[in-house]
Amino acid sequence: MAKHFQHVAIVGKHQAPGIRPILEEIAEFVTRQGLDVSLQHETALNTGITSYDALSNEQLGERCDLAIVVGGDGTMLGFAREMARHGTPLVGINQGRLGFITxxxxxxxxEALAPILAGDYEKEHRTMLEGAVWRDEQNIFEGLALNDVVVSRGATASMVELRIDVGEEFVANLRADGVIVASPTGSTAYSLSAGGPILHPxxxxxxxxxxxxxTLSNRPIVLPDTGVVTMEIVAGRDASVNFDMQSLASLLHGDRITVRRSAHKVCFLHPKGWSYYATLRRKLRWYEGVS
Known part of the structure; x- marks a missing residue:
């Protein structure tokens, strides 16, 4: 029988104590299934694992048809952005605390990996945000985000004032500590802590x-992902913008942050029978009080 996958990339949260034997155990398991294994160069370098080829993210995207990410959601976020344009499917093994996407x-x-490697899995695609910062009609920064784009007040400012437009329509002027534009994936991240609802992926x-x-009447709103959201800095010192883990500080009055749907999507593979609602129950403890 033909193998469903041929070449598997493995990337890990290399700063985590004791991660090396875990990565070696996973790599050995995958090779025993008859698949080739390569490690992300940074993962191999920082763990000292030399038994497998160490490749850059670009090389992994070009050569591998599956990637296993070992760590928490933060590790997955960074690597997912790198792999999105290659269309490489991702499997997450949780070494973090919460683990919505690992x-x-x-x-x-x-038990979970063996069927996936054999081609028995649930597949889902998650949309991504594509953002840019414009100053005097010049694009000075670009970023991709799987979770969210966040504009925040500076450390010495009491607030930031933002003009919000969606497409060609003016929506609101907000005076706040900041504002979050979140994808459905990001609805269970910072947005949830700030009082936003959960969006199904x-x-x-x-x-x-x-x-x-x-202003108490400024409430979270769900927007269609077909338009461009524009946030213009009206007032506030040293505001910053964060695209997942990519930041640009010291925004100026008149700077505009635009957010649109990216042409790329992230592909996740889950064990057969995986359920988003079961993930919410487990991670948010929605089962408490049920006898």
């Missing part, structure tokens, strides 16, 4: 969530 526990990785929409708004 959903396979380390203790059960063999299949919904074609964004969340616009004020952070500690100075």
């Amino acid at each position: 959903d396979i526990s380390m203790e059960k990785f063999r 299949s919904i074609a929409g964004w969340l616009l969530v004020p952070i500690a708004s100075h």
Whole structure:
């Protein structure tokens, strides 16, 4: 029988204590299934694992047809952005605390991985945000985000004032600590802490969530993901913008941050029978109080 996958990339949160034996255990398991294995160069360099080829992210995207990410959601976020344009499917093994998108526990990785490697899995695609910062009509920064784009006040400022437009329509002037534009994936991240709702990943929409708004009537709103969201800095010192983990500080008055749907999507593979609702129950403890 032909193998469903041929070449597997492995990337890990190399700063985590004790990660080397875990990565070696996973790599050995994959090779025993008859697949080739390569490690992300940074992962191999920082763990000292030399038994496998060490490749750059670009090389992994070109050569591998599956990637296993070992760590927390932060590790997955960074690597998912790198792999999105290659269309490489991702499997997450959780070494973090919450694990909304790294959903396979380390203790059960063999039982979960074996069927996936054989082609028995649930597949889903997650939309990404594509953002840019414009100053005097010049593009000075670009970024991709799987979770969110966040504009925040400076450390010495009491607030930031933002003009919000969606497409050609003016929506609101917000005076707040900041504002979050979140994807459905990001609806369970910072947006949730700021009072935003949870969006199912299949919904074609964004969340616009004020952070500690100075006006109680400024509430989170769900927007279609077909338009461009523009946030212009009206007032406030040293505001910054963050695209997942990519930041640009010291925004000036008149700077505009634009956010649109990226042409790329992230592909996740889950064990057969995986359920988004079961993930919410487990991670948010929605089962408490049920006898």
